[in-house]
Amino acid sequence: MKVEVFVTLKPGVLDPQGRAITQALHGLGFAGVEDVRAGRYLTLDVADNTTEAQVRDMCQQLLANTVIENFRISGI
């Protein structure tokens, strides 16, 4: 079974990678880009009997740094 996990920086947390991407896009002429936030997109192939609670545990223990990041689970 495929599960998608989205990990994003919490609002207010500085995102130097996103800022660098924004500036690079401006440099390429894409002036309409106001902001970019960079996160991680993980696709997990897990056993069919895996529960959402287990995936949430994985996020809290390893996949996300919950001090500064939020996560969202999809497809379970």
Add this chain to the structure above:
Amino acid sequence: MKVEVFVTLKPGVLDPQGRAITQALHGLGFAGVEDVRAGRYLTLDVADNTTEAQVRDMCQQLLANTVIENFRISGI
């Protein structure tokens, strides 16, 4: 306007980061995890008149390495 961009490694391309995550999850006792693929999740705040073709150009020129990565655009 918010646009989401998902960047993933093409099938067959080795993913050392995903493999390391898989092994770390096994080490934490999550034996049901068969595979993890790690990608990027970008949230772009763009001008309302931005077209999907422009976002596709951003992906091809900067956001994705189309030799080894696929990208998907959502929310436009």
